[in-house]
Amino acid sequence: MNAIRVRGLKKAYKDHQAVAGVDLDVARGEVFAVLGPNGAGKTTSVEILEGHRDRDAGEVSVLGVDPAKGGREWRSKLGIVLQSATDAATLTVREAVHHYARYYANPRDPEEVIDLVGLTEKAKSRGSTLSGGQRRRLDVALGIIGRPELMFLDEPTTGFDPEARRQFWSLIKRLAAEGTTILLTTHYLDEAEALADRVAVLAGGRIVAEGAPQTLGGRAHADATVRWLSDRGYQEIRTSEPTKTIAELSRHGELAELTVTRPSLEDVYLELIA
């Protein structure tokens, strides 16, 4: 059984069709990223899966349950990491994590969780004194405290500095390695590429492409660009056989600043949502 199965999901706000027929399958243990510009329907879709929002049409099954009817048992298997919460401002990290642990039948050890998200030194600090990155790590701590089978991360690293993002990624990889199914939405293509087994690109409320980050949009088979510096400046050749091209070119001697590139995930993505 898939962790998430969605067929024909639709949701409109007044005249605006936010989600216009989405099909989605996420296998258990998979890390799945939903990419898309602002207003593509990412947050709406995720909130429907979390049971936080009603849908207009479509079949949705999350861990075998319709989110609109999910009870306490179902919720205890989910971990939801919020996007911009500022709650628990006057509680210390330790107090907040210990408190949320009480809601679950079989929580992780709160102290271990604090350590896992790298907040041990901040355990006695109040929520309001944490930096942006530390605050989000507290959100993750509260999201994983109940040993979730499925985690939702909605744009988890927005506003992070590069170092904080790398630390965050390694945390997510660790959770994935433990077998947690993870659905994440993101603006950052490098994030999707670093973390996800599969990605879907959402635009205008529909999925316009889906696949492994390495092959999305026919990336793996696209023409390569061979680029080098000659007496006349930079030269470029687009070819499906870069090895052969380079072999021919290099007969005349060394090629300065030689590179072979394929379209980046970003190139493919920008083409898809255009």
Next chain:
Amino acid sequence: MTTATLPGTLSLGLARGATELREFFRQKENLIFTISLPALLMLLLGTVYVREAAAGQMFAASMIGAGIISTSFVGLGMSVVADREDGTLKRLRGTPMPFTSYFIGKIVLVFVSSLFEAALLMVVAVWRFDVELPSSAEKWLTFAWVFTLGVISCSLIGVALSAIAKSTRNAAGVLNLPYIVLQFLSGVFIAQTMLPESLRTVGSLFPLKWVCQGFRSVFALNDGYAVMEAAGSWELGKIALVLGAWTIVGLVLVSRTFKWSNTSR
């Protein structure tokens, strides 16, 4: 797979109450404003109004009533709006915590903070205005049930009204305006017998009048002072009835109108 059972609604409610109290007492504005405002008003207004012992007794009783309505109705309503704004409710909704536990936690918060508030007011009243505290167990029993019913019914109404307010900024208006008007209609600052019939009737529809009347019955030097009430008696049975009715109305309103978030569903 683990089949351990989820914690009970009541124990989670009490755990929420402990956390709510912890957060409440760490915010200095709560201590200054919520807890000490009735005592401060008693000190200021009492200096002008209280010329004889009986007046001090009545005024202290009314201020305790007004104070618990302030923490339950205004304070609680505001805190629910704040929970919606800062993500507390959204986070809780993603956990297996039952909604009832959230509400039990809020009642615990209001109950304990109102007790602190009432205690501080009584200290001021005794120290500055020589107010005599009730001496019989029967009076304290009345105090206890009026206090409890008042807290519960007004908490429910506060939570129900919080659905109207979109942000903490406009919640202050939505919640404070009815509260201030009710104080004038319910005999807190002006004896109800001095109001025209129509205003008295309006005041009698809401809990504040009944809570204050209950406390006045507890603090009156003797039951002869009941003649100063609009009905000429303490009407303890009617107090229980009205507050009970508001509790039921409040429960219905909360279950119908409660909003977990500000965004449309």
